[in-house]
Amino acid sequence: xxxxxxxxxxxxxxxxxxxxxxxxxxxxxxxxxxxxxxxxxxxxxxxxxxxxxxxxxxxxxxxxxxxxxxxxxxxxxxxxxxxxxxxxxxxxxxxxxxxxxxxxxxxxxxxxxxxxxxxxxxxxxxxxxxxxxxxxxxxxxxxxxxxxxxxxxxxxxxxxxxxxxxxxxxxxxxxxxxxxxxxxxxxxxxxxxxxxxxxxxxxxxxxxxxxxxxxxxxxxxxxxxxxxxxxxxxxxxxxxxxxxxxxxxxxxxxxxxxxxxxxxxxxxxxxxxxxxxxxxxxxxxxxxxxxxxxxxxx
Numbered sequence: 497x498x499x500x501x502x503x504x505x506x507x508x509x510x511x512x513x514x515x516x517x518x519x520x521x522x523x524x525x526x527x528x529x530x531x532x533x534x535x536x537x538x539x540x541x542x543x544x545x546x547x548x549x550x551x552x553x554x555x556x557x558x559x560x561x562x563x564x565x566x567x568x569x570x571x572x573x574x575x576x577x578x579x580x581x582x583x584x585x586x587x588x589x590x591x592x593x594x595x596x597x598x599x600x601x602x603x604x605x606x607x608x609x610x611x612x613x614x615x616x617x618x619x620x621x622x623x624x625x626x627x628x629x630x631x632x633x634x635x636x637x638x639x640x641x642x643x644x645x646x647x648x649x650x651x652x653x654x655x656x657x658x659x660x661x662x663x664x665x666x667x668x669x670x671x672x673x674x675x676x677x678x679x680x681x682x683x684x685x686x687x688x689x690x691x692x693x694x695x696x697x698x699x700x701x702x703x704x705x706x707x708x709x710x711x712x713x714x715x716x717x718x719x720x721x722x723x724x725x726x727x728x729x730x731x732x733x734x735x736x737x738x739x740x741x742x743x744x745x746x747x748x749x750x751x752x753x754x755x756x757x758x759x760x761x762x763x764x765x766x767x768x769x770x771x772x773x774x775x776x777x778x779x780x781x782x783x784x785x786x787x788x789x790x791x792x793x794x
Contacts, residue, residue: 503569555620583613603690604790637663673794679749766792
């Protein structure tokens with residue numbers, strides 16, 4: 497046997513022995529591979545909505561007002577009458593759709609835009625629903641009544657109601673509703689509400705249609721509200737929650753507050769809808785629309 501042949505046999509034998517000790521023998525057809533844990537990435541956190549800029553930067557730079565009982569309120573003189581008149585004129589010019597003659601069609605938009613116009617003049621303004629407070633510092637403020645009980649805008653010297661020192665507004669913070677599930681907008685709170693023409697009525701009606709078609713088990717069609725085609729609600733909770741879910745799926749922020757469904761797609765405004773009749777039946781038609789709030793109420 498040649499030396500080359502002998503070396504080959506020895507090499508093969510050594511390889512076989514090595515395989516036996518390393519697990520290469522037996523009937524296994526695969527090498528043993530160490531198990532390496534696969535890292536599981538952390539779930540991506542939901543982005544936190546970025547708060548909106550304050551409606552009035554001038555107000556944000558000033559302090560909170562004192563209670564009326566701690567202020568000295570008098571009938572004059574006025575300080576900001578000309579600026580308030582100018583703000584009303586600017587809103588009339590920029591938003592003619594808010595008005596029909598002297599009648600204010602969009603009360604919420606009217607107040608919000610006057611506050612913004614005064615902010616551009618370096619003045620802080622706010623309303624608690626009755627009068628508009630205006631101040632440049634916390635030392636004093638003027639009060640103005642710029643809307644009649646019939647929602648007609650007011651002008652002239654009589655809109656001035658008095659002045660208080662120190663300033664008496666704003667007092668406290670308006671409450672915020674929690675951000676609804678599925679809503680990517682930051683929370684908001686309203687200044688005033690009115691009933692301009694609805695922008696979301698069609699989408700809410702479509703959501704009611706979808707509930708009637710997709711979930712007949714929620715309704716009792718053997719009991720129809722007299723004079724209508726509105727069926728009784730077997731499950732009011734499922735009805736309202738279903739409408740909210742449908743609207744959320746279409747890109748709206750929405751929630752049911754116990755009486756009405758609130759809907760928004762922007763924090764500029766929100767709308768409210770009453771989609772049940774006497775808490776017993778479905779409600780349909782434009783009458784489901786109740787109000788629009790500026791800025792959005794939630």
